[in-house]
Amino acid sequence: MTYALQTTSLVKKFGGFVATSKVSLNVEAGARHALIGPNGAGKTTLINLLTGFLEPTSGEVILNGDKVTHLAQHQRVKRGLARTFQINRLFADLTVLESVVMAVNERLGLGARFWQSVGSHTAAVDEAVELLERLRLLDVAHETTRNLAYGKQRLIEIALALAAKPSVLLLDEPAAGVPTIESRELFETIAGLPREVTILLIEHDMDLVFRFADRISVLVGGAVLTEGTPEVIAHDPKVKEVYLGEAICD
Amino acid sequence: MNKSMIDLTPLTRATRWHPAELAFWLLPVAGYFLLQDNLVLLTQIAITALFCLSLDLILGFAGIVSLGHTAFFGIGAYAAGLMAAHGHGDPLLGLLVAGICAGIAGFISSLLVLRGADLTRLMVTLGVAMMLYELANKLTPITGGVDGLQGMEIQPLFGSFAFDMFGKTAYWYAVGVLFVMFVIARRLVHSPFGLSLKGIRQNVGRMPAIGAPVNARLAAVYTLGALYAGIAGALLAQTTQFVALDVLSFNRSAELLLILVLGGSGCLYGALIGTIVFMTAHHFLSDMNPEYWQFWLGLLLVLIVLFARDGVMGGVRRLGALGKGGAKA
């Protein structure tokens, strides 16, 4: 079994507070893996540890078999680990095309080119256009990001992540704040991603999780409570206990 | 809509110059013929514009606030001044050396400056510049201290155009250097590098997540801004044939920031137009009223901020947007 993304006994302490407690996560290559947990379970911290925004107190992060524990965020992206954000982090005054071209540039290592204009790097532009077409964003390619509807902006979030051609994609509540109809479309798009892209999904919406994921980890109090297939998780009494309130509400 | 239908010209428009831009660059030519008597003022406007451009690169495009940008201006001025005072008076060589010295200093100080948030950066840049000021004052035997660096001898440009009191050579020299540096900055701003700087400015948190090494980019542009400032300092030293401590003064940094904000940061023409407006106003006001011109200048600033943000400034910005239009990819 090859794992695309692993952690081994990952610990993060803030002062005396243990935010992540000995998390060992194994995400298989090509998996649609979901990470769930109630509020305050430490999902955000874990994401930050995986992407390199935070450094762990102890433990390792392993990406495609290589230790990346002490690499900076952008270096991990170069090795194929991309993410989207729970709350949009976009470039408000750039157009959609500019944003995506910029992201493609970074993957192609063109970001430090300072002499030729953006448009003259045709390979990057072509790729960006293709990506926009795939996400059905072509018609707004020249719109300024801030002028778009929230649903469209969520798609740009994903486009920016995909521009990195990731082998592992972390989706942090991709449907947060999106109306139900649009969120269905969004998930169709996500489901349509090629199978060689491993996806780790952090999501609140249990319906979506159970429909989409083939494996689920449950995070509680900074530690992994349990892990298994959707069926197993759905019938796990411990999970029910933790999720009682929320699962019913959702 | 499919991908063959998309219009990609917005991405490449930068390579062409808008007619308004061409018209703008006719101004210095017109200025030469119409304002023969004010060539020194025009020269100094060109130099300040270049200096302002350098701040625009780091503040306007990379979002690094600096209250100590004179550090690099001063380093450039002293580098060029010391070269000329010790027998290496070729102006272009002086520019080159000044730019390199300032660039190196910029790179080193970028390691300090890139830590912390805005106010911290403001104060760290300020602190670095103030320490350089004190250093230049301390090194009186080398720099001449408050009395200024004496004995600069600038050789004629290209061996044939001497810098005389009518200031024609100095004018074309300064305008020429400004133009070349502007063209370089313009290309840079419209390049992938420039785009990534805009990205950093608009959302610094996102950039690492698309694989961009933010600190390396910022260090690069800070170094470049320092280099530009150094060249501007060298130009001032060479055209004035004198360097005094005030090239490192706090007032110069603050005034520069003022000019840039006035002109509109984040737009190359904003730096140029801000300089023209500010220095012309300063010149006329201080000629009319040598003692109290500051009052009128202050009033002008207050009125602009309060009432004309969208009038005068908006106009300037719109004009700037024309030039920038090329970059609008």
Add this chain to the structure above:
Amino acid sequence: MTVIFDGIASGMLLFLISVGLSVTLGLMNFVNLAHGAFAMFGGFVAVTLLNRAGIPFLAALPLAAIGTALLGVLFERTLYRRLYAATHLDQVLFSIGLVFMSIAGAHYLFGPQQQPLTLPGFLQGQINLPGLDMGVYRLFLIVLGLAIAFGLQKMVSGTRFGAQLRASVDNPRTARGMGINVDRIFTLTFALGTGLAGLGGALGVEMLGLDPGFPVKYIVYFLIVVAVGGSGNITGSLIAALILGVFDVAGKYYVPQAGAFVIYAVMVAMLIFRPQGLFGRKAAR
């Protein structure tokens, strides 16, 4: 010992002239570079009262503070108010404009020369203890500075007004929704900031002099204190000012060759190790 005492006094002076900025910049998040102009106004009020009207020094101080606060209210009502929502750069441009006007105005009204100020006899001279000589005025500054720091800290963290102020700055809309008169809170706070500036200016005349260049001459010091202390934090400003003062004075005493560098070096070092300021609650903007 005397060196440390002088350092503390010097730091206290830094604190007194900067604390007003700590209020406007830190608590109200307005980059008021015209702080020095208000301080100068306070100085001129004090000097004029003292020399022309013959009002005693101790009475002139509160009058300078009140006068400056009134001016502050006037400016806040008419001008500053419009710029709370503006960008920091706009605020800089605006307040520098005010600084220019104040310099030229003071030059016009009072001339370019230094203004005279004579302290009352009981504030002059020194108290001599074995191993420690304390200037009376310096002691006065220390006591006053501590009192102001203590009072402000209490006010910001311990009173209803302080709570309302913090709420208004953090989220004006919510504060309004909760029935807080945000406009009034801001006006009062601005008056407080400018009043403190005026008081600092009046107190500073004795040691810093007073001429039309004042607003620019000491702007660097104001900013240093506020930046190092962490904006909006009164205790932070106080401690930062004291550290800077002690280092500065001790540096000049023991290594006069490096005298001018000390204050900047200390500032840069402190900022590099604590980029948010000593006690910064959050990033400055």
Add this chain to the structure above:
Amino acid sequence: MTQTRRLSGLFVALAAAGMAFSALAADPLKIGFVLPMSGPFAAYGKQIEHGARLYLKEHNDTIAGRKVEILVKDDTGVAPEISKRAAQELLVKDKVDILAGFGLTPSAFAVAPLATEAKKPMVVMNAATSAVTTKSNFIIRTSHTLPQVTAPIASWAAKNKIKKVFTLVADYGPGHDSEAQFKKTFTAAGGEIVGEVRTPVKNPDFAPFLQKIKDVKPDAVFLFVPPGEQTIAFMKGFAERDLAKAGIRIIATGDLTDEDLLDAVGDNALGITTSFHYADAHKSPENQAYTDAYAKAYPKDRPNFMSVGGYDGMQLIAKTLEKTKGDASGEKFIEAAKGMSWNSPRGPVSIDPVTRDIVQTIYIRKVTRVGSKLQNVEFDQVPAFKDPGKQ
């Protein structure tokens, strides 16, 4: 301000119309002033302009039969490129015959090459670094040089039972120059320097240095800091620490007890002994006339050495032009000015034909309360003293 300037312009025009008969009144004589009129050194510009205008007013704006026009440009004091720009515009655009003013040394240095190139006389009315006159053969100075006013206090101190001196100077060029001159003269006369310190130029607090002085207990402190708030701060601190009662005196150059500043220093200045070339309390008929006229024209201000620099600058220009019969061309003017001597409000002065620098009496004075005013009261003098910086 603008209004008075316009009025005087009108007056000039009227005067010119009235003088049409004069054969020599062909062209008006234009004198371009480069002065710090705003910024931290605005007081310099104001005083120099006052002095210059006072002279002209006394002579109906006419010199050697030519009516005179004054143009003033602000150089903000500390930006030599602005000084140079101002001078260049005065020369090229306004076509002035003579450059004048120059509050600070860097301005004079920056403009000197222009005077040489344009072959126009340049009358320096304040900038005091010794080397200024060496920068162009067209420069004449009517103020003073720093060594010139420093050396006499050193000789005086050595002769008057001051054996041990602590020097405290601001850490910048003029400070270094005065420190060097003082040490040279004082040790040559048998005195001893028991301590020296250079203080930062921007220095709001002298406490640590005063403490050092207190530790060392010299007979006197030789002081040189930028005149202004620093002088005040030093003297207040000095008084606060009772250093005077400990038997320590302050000796200095006279710019630190300049009349513009004395009132602000207050009684703390009492007893300070300085050497300088001018005090408004100087007793002579010329000075009486001068101070009276000044008080009438500018009732808000006190005349000081800078105003006299401006006044004498105009006086020198007038006397020289009388000699050349109104010819202001560079070489002729400078030749005629060399060796020129006259009675200034400060006493007899002359222009050294070799260095083109001023030769004058330096007075030793003590700050004393005279009536309601603090005054520099002269009690000793060194007549016809040349700049020792160029010997």
